[in-house]
Amino acid sequence: MMASLRGRRWCAAVLVLAAGCATNPVTGRRQISLVSQAQEVQLGQQSAVQVTQEIGLVPDSALQRYVQNIGGTLAAASERPALPWTFRVVDDPTPNAFALPGGYIFLTRGMLALMNSEAELASVLGHEIGHVTAKHQVTMMSRAQLAQIGLGLGSILVPRLQNLGGLASGGLQLLFLSYSRDAERQADDLGFRYAVGQRYDAREMARVFQSLQRVSETERARSGRSPLPSYLASHPGEPERIASVQRRAATVPAGTATRVETAAYLNRLNGMVYGENPRQGYFQQGVFLHPDLRFSIVFPTGWRTQNLPQAVTGASPRQDAVIQLTLAEQVRNADDAARRFFQQQGVQAGQGGRTTVNGFPAVVVYFQAQTQQGIIAGIAQWLEKDGQVYQVLAYSPGQAFRQYEGTFRQTLNSFTSVTDPAVLNIRPNRIRAVRVPQAMTLAQFNTRYPSTIPIEELAIINQVAGAGTTLPAGAMVKQVVRE
Ligand SMILES: [Zn+2]
Helix, strand or coil: CCCCCCCCCCCCCCCCCCCEEEECCCCCCEEEECCCHHHHHHHHHHHHHHHHHHHCECCCHHHHHHHHHHHHHHHHCCCCCCCCCEEEEECCCCCCEEEECCCEEEEEHHHHHHCCCHHHHHHHHHHHHHHHHCCHHHHHHHHHHHCCCCCCCCCCCCCCCCCCCCCCCHHHHHHHCCCCHHHHHHHHHHHHHHHHHCCECHHHHHHHHHHHHHHHHHHHHHHCCCCCCCCCCCCCCHHHHHHHHHHHHCCCCCCCCCECCHHHHHHHHCCCEECCCHHHCEEECCEEEECCCCEEEECCCCCEEEECCCCEEEECCCCCCEEEEEEECCCCCHHHHHHHHHHCCCEEEEEEEEEEECCEEEEEEEEEEEECCEEEEEEEEEEEECCEEEEEEEEEEHHHHHHHHHHHHHHHHCCEECCCHHHHCCCCEEEEEEECCCCEEHHHHHHHCCCCCCHHHHHHHCCCCCCCCEECCCCEEEEEEEC
16 A cells, blocks of 8 residues: 555546457568557556556656666667557566556566566566567457457446455456467567667576576465466466577577676666565554554454555455455545445445544444445445545445454454554665675675575575575675665
8 A cells, every 4th residue: 555545446448449450560460450559559558557556656767767768779679669668667576577558568676676687677678568569468459359358347346356456457457368378479589589689688588587487486385376466377387488598599699699787787776675665554463554654454363465555455264255445535534535435326325424433533334335246235434544534445245244244343443543663664675786795605695794585585586596606706696675
């Protein structure tokens, strides 16, 4: 949850589509396309605004310029140089990269943290550029249209109970459909070509695949599921892709593509936030704490919780109840927020009204709503604190409501101020680029330049095998510090 939340939900553009046939710029083949280039750019731009609002950009203009420059140079030499190519780093710790139609490309700071050179960055950006130049999204959109998968989205009130949170909400879902394996291979091919075109050593892409694989394995061992949302999940297996990189590299004349640029890259990363940023709120044993907004709220024991940029959510173990906290935007007070809420079609107010919660002025009202998933019942609470209105919705399918009512009330009543300096002053981890003065193992490095993360994780982000691996004198190495 960011301090400045924008509640505006994206209304998916209902594209008025004219069927036509267009030439694919990469293959030169004619293919059925229902989306014109102007429509493609328009949809991409609207989605890019939405992504920027929902996830937020990393607030470092020098870093943003750096990524834009590298991506822009690659794209200018591609088959579609005239698109409004835009490259941005979003404030998300999960490694990911994605391309929206029209040339809007995003990568997360989690992805940047995994990589160690400009050549790796160029390979990843090149891959995403490839999805756009080969019109993979456009093809999918056309297919989706043909299959009458609408762009329309569900109610603004209720996220699907089984699919809480994550980026792939509402209209954006369409943009995160998995690409086919063939499309991924083609994007890999194009990305390799674009990177080599700028004389980057595109063999470095293999390191990215290896790092993603290690993150995935580590996370799967820890939590049983992969943390990588779309970048990896939809791609061909890593060993196959690494082999392909090596096969392509063999065709590049020796000495023609040798740029790696490790120091330039790592110096850019210096000071970047690493991992979750606790300033944006964090969970501690079921308690959500927000240092900047100075509040806490207790979620029920055993619930699956998520801290998303625009909402904090919890789902019951059986996935049949949800508690969702958001900031109500552009409202004067709690009454105003409540009035807006009940103006939504199909939402009915039950008992409730003005009250106070832990000293804060509030409006608490029972409600029922007709949704695509049936009748839901819940309690809505709007609470005024420091000039903001916090909305907490707790709801379940109508028939399950009575069983959750007590649990809901406990969470709603737990909203309170935070005064603990340990919480208010908490700082995020940051990457520091260190030049190793003499050869030493990673373990020795970690003793001399201590990091706040486990050494196994430090090994992964530095792309070395483990604690015993020797770092050569003069090597640039990432340290993670809380300063
Ligand atoms: Zn891809």
